[in-house]
Amino acid sequence: MIRLAACQYAIELHKTWDAYVDHLQRLCAEAVQDGAQLLLLPEYAGLVLSGLLREEQRGDLKGSIAGIQPLIEPWKALCERIARRWGIYLQPGSLPVQDSDGRYRNRAWLFGPDGVLGYQDKLIMTRFEREQWDIAPGEGLKVFETKLGKLGILICYDNEFPMLARHLAEAGADLILAPSCTDTEAGYNRVRIGAQARALENQIAVLQSPTVGLAPWSPALDENIGRAGLFVPPDHGMPADGVVALSDQLNPVGSQWLMCEVDLEAVRRVRQEGQVFTRRDWPEQFGRML
Template sequence: MIKLAACQYHIDLLPSWDAYARHLTDLCEDAAGQGAQLLLLPEYAGLVLSGQLPAEQRGDLHASIAGIQALLPAWIALCAGLAQRLGVYLQPGSLPVLDTDGCYRNRAWLFGPEGNLGSQDKLIMTRFEREQWQIAAGSGLRVFDTALGKLGILICYDNEFPLLARRLSDAGVDLILAPSCTDSVAGFYRVRIGAQARALENQIAVLQAPSVGLAPWSPALDENYGRAALYLPPDYGLPADGVLAESAELCPDRSHWLLCELDLDAVRRVRQQGQVFTRRDWPQQFAPGRLEIL
């Protein structure tokens, strides 16, 4: 049994590094103090760093992204230090990162008691990211082998595409972390439906953490809706609706942790003894390009 914490992360204006560092530290200490072993924050949670920029700069979409790049080394050090000191796995959401090829990519790191375990880029961009931000797609999927089990990260929209999760499950991943940021209720439900479908298809667990709240100071994070949740395949010994835990409100006025316990052995068991074998019954002849249209 492992204890997970998914944050409904309220987008607050934190105008200094000290205010931000105290905010993130307090959040992580709260979850770890309740026994959480893995902490998940939402997509673009790192963009809260833009609150430290001058008002004119943080109010400009492209200038705010460029402005936070100088803060990345300190942010990575802060996250790594929290994970090590608290003895937890921390996925502190994602943020846009300027790569050596001159492109920005939406990147999520995973930190553990042993330090920085690496990162996963978002692979499929939404229209807003592609057309307005000019955020480029990443490449490749990463499996994180941890003391809690094998983990994967699919950032927000990536959860709506079944073959990405399928590749992770084929590689032995039992739990997918799904940090999300959606500016409408419909957007939240698209990611939620995708995450639940990925849990059903692959007979794995998916943990979602969304951004919430209204932040008129940020052109990137001005409206945010979503519920944190842990999704499982509906089967023997697991919830009939596939929802093990879910936060109550779509847009609370403060950050809130959803804490839940996950028995990965019970999830694995349904692959061998379940009512259905969706993971096994996904035959290779149905792979793209191999199924004949009659």
Template sequence: MITLAACQYHIDLLETWDAYARHLTTLCEEAVAQGAQLLLLPEYAGLVLSGQLPAAERSDLHASIAGIQPLVPRWLELCEQIARDCGVYLQPGSMPVLDEDGQYRNRAWLFGPQGCLGSQDKLMMTRFELEQWNIAAGSELNVFDTDLGKLGILICYDNEFPMLARGLAEQGADLILAPSCTDTAAGFYRVRIGAQARALENQIAVLQSPTVGMAAWSPALDENTGRAALYVPSDYGMPANGIAAESPELSPARSQWLICQLDLDEVRRVRDNGQVFTRRDWPKQFGCVGPAKH
């Protein structure tokens, strides 16, 4: 049994590095004090760093993304230090990062007690990211082997594409971390429904962490709606609706942690002894497709 923490992360204006560092450290320590072994923050949580920029810069979409790049190394050091000091696994959300090829990519890192374990780029870009931010897609799916189990990361929109989760499952992932950032309830439910479907199809668990709140000071993080949750397959010994845990309200007025328990052995058990074998039967669907009969 492992203890997970998914944050409904309220977007607050933090205008100095010290204020931000205290905020993130205190927030993580709150989850650790409740026994959390793995902490998940949402997509673009790192963009809160743009609050440290001058008002004119942070209120400009492209200038705010460029302006936080010098802070990225310091942010990574902070996240790694929190994971080491607290002895936990930390996925602190994602942020746009400028790569050597001149392209920005939406990247999420995973840290553990031993340091940085690597990163996962978002693979499917939304219209906003493509048409307004000019953020490029990543190219690889990574699985992280941890003391808690094998983990994968699918960032927000990526959860709406079955083959991505299938790729992680085939690499051995038992738990997918789904950091998300959605401005409308419809956007949140698209990701939620996708995450639940990926748990069902692959007979794995998916943990979702969303942004919440209003941030008029940021054109990137202006409106945020979401609910943190842990999804599992609907099967013997699992919740009938596939929701193992969820935060009590949609978009609270402050950051809140969903603390929940997950037994990965039980999730694996349904693959061998479930009512259905969606994971095993996946390839059969291709064999069943034939020409239409007239």
């Protein structure tokens, strides 16, 4: 059994580096004290670093992502220290990173007890990212080997595309981390429904963490809504609706952790002993139909 923590992460203004460090350390300490082995924060959680910029720069859509670039390496070092200190796995959400080609990509790192395990870029951009923000898609999908099992990361919109999760499942991932950032209830539900569908299709687990709250100081993260959740295939030994855990409130005041547990061996067992074999039957059936 693995104990997981998915954060409903409130976008708050931290005007100094020390204030941000104190915030992130205290937040992670709460989950660790409750026994969490893996902590997940949402898409663009790292963009709260723009609060450290001058007011006019943090209020500028493109200027804010340019301004946080010098802060990314110190931020990564902070996340690594937190993971090493408590011997946990930490996916601290994502943030826009400028690559050597000059383009920005929405990147999510994974940290473990022994340091940085790597990163996953978002592959499919939303209209906002593509048309207003000029965020470029990444390339490729990764499976991370951990002591808890094999993990994959699909950032927000990527969870709405079946073949991405299918690729991770076929590469051995038993748990997909789904950091998300949505500004409407409809947007949240699109990602949640996608996450549940991916769990059903591939007979795996999916953990979702959203941004919440209002941040008028940030043109990118001004409105946020969503629930944290853990989803599995609805089958023998699993919840009848496939929902292991779901945050009580859609838009709480302040950041809150959803603490939950999953037995990945039990999830894997569904693939062999379940009422249905969606994971197996997909390639068999589609191969004949197409």
